[in-house]
Amino acid sequence: MLKFATDAADSPKSIRVRFAPSPTGDLHVGGVRTALFNYLFARHTGGKFLLRIEDTDKERSTPAAIQVILDGLAWLGVTPDEPVVYQSARIERHKEAAYQILKSGLGYRCFCNPEELTAKREAARSIGKPFKYDRTCLKLKPAEIEGKLAAGTPWAVRVRVPDEDLTFEDGVHSEVRILGEDLEDFVLLRGDGTPTYMLAVVVDDADMGITHIIRGDEHLLNTPKQILIYKAMGCPVPRFAHVPLILGTDKKKLSKRHGATSITWYKEQGYLPETMLNFLGLLGWSPGDDRNVISRDELIELFDVSGIIPHGAVFDEQKLRWLNGQYISKTDFQSVRKSLLTYAEQAAADGRLERLPDEAYLEQVWNLIRSRIYFLSDLFYSALYLFQDPTSYDEKGMRKHFQKEGIADRLKTLSGDFESISRWTAVSIEETIRRRAEEWGASASELIHPLRLAVSGVTVGPGLFELLEVLGKEAVVKRIFIAVERIKQ
């Protein structure tokens, strides 16, 4: 079997791959994975990774969508090695290629009415019969062609598909064979003179010197057609590897119905780029061992097309969430400082956060909480009490911890103790609490739980002594006062 990466004939330095998205909306995580695999392959082999924006569909392409692609890839550091190619700028070249194929006799003019063909196609399908273009126009005599041209009948260019079977070696699926009889003479140039996708990809890939094409499985059946075009143009045929689709939990192609598919959403949600790189890199690809955590450098070092899994992979958000938690707990403040400030501004703009935190304080909070959050954004949702007094208390917690006889007095006493602590540290706080517990013949937890609820409003969180230290004496005393008022009600 052919090895996908390189034979002796390939010079590693000359390997060129590309990612070719259409700018029609969000950047799909599946597309990002495809881009990543291409990027990793290029980096691993010392080749070049290019980006081509397929913006020929003017109805659906927007400049904003182009920016989304550029930003999404930049966020992950999956950036092209050469200037971005815009397909819309190359239409004349595509036409030229079609005329060349026409001239060489490998293509022919088709004067058939597209609407009629579509109608026939649908009719055939509705009775369960396969439909293939019947080559009406291939059989036209030169005089008939002249006549139609003179009459100004619009014409398209079709390629003539040879009758023999077509096989190619796929990097993921090994040999793929398509029967010649299953292929029809397809259109390269439409009646209005515009090139089809099939033509444009091949012309662009050929001109860009693309040597290896790693793309989604949905293109598997396009490949024989494209190989035909390469041959008709007299260009070398690249190697292909088709990556299975990313699936939703229902095993269907991952789409918006399954939830978020846009890489931008994951970014905004507070996923770290390292997380996405790790997760997407290991979704449908494996270095052959058990690892779940992998860095960009390791990915580059180990990536090989032979490690691509031949079946579709379900996008498991639970695992992604866990992985993000892993990275967050290992990330130091400086690396997320900017992002955190952005989330803080957002929270302030939304009215959730009263005022922006001071950076030194934010750093303390980060170190206190990072081992138990999953998203950067959690800080300004579930952990808002770190920045301002709680506005409510967990109901179950209140029943459990605030209804005990004498708890208000105990909290008040503790508050007084706190006020007289000269060095406000977790250690001194702990000593104070434990001393009181002993004096009252209570367990430490009988004081710890109500205190946690009083200062945070919730029943879960970081170790209480560390929490109080970070919150600061003043805030703690104030919050206990507020809670005591509440208990008395």
Added chain:
RNA sequence: GGCCUCAUCGUUCAGUGGAAGGACACGAGAUUUUCGAUCUCGCAACGGGGGUUCAAUUCCCCCUGAGGCUACCA
């Protein structure tokens, strides 16, 4: 309908011609400071049928199932 692809725990990824392993999720316990944190333990899979073989999860065929493609869209 036709064509193509695929098939190991619920999910993901390992694995070998000779008694299937990690991770997520889930469950239990521990942590006498909680927890969605941490640690420990547990649950859980080779779709079915034929072959080949002394022996198949592993190789071959069929079936079934799942997905994709089937345009003068990209």
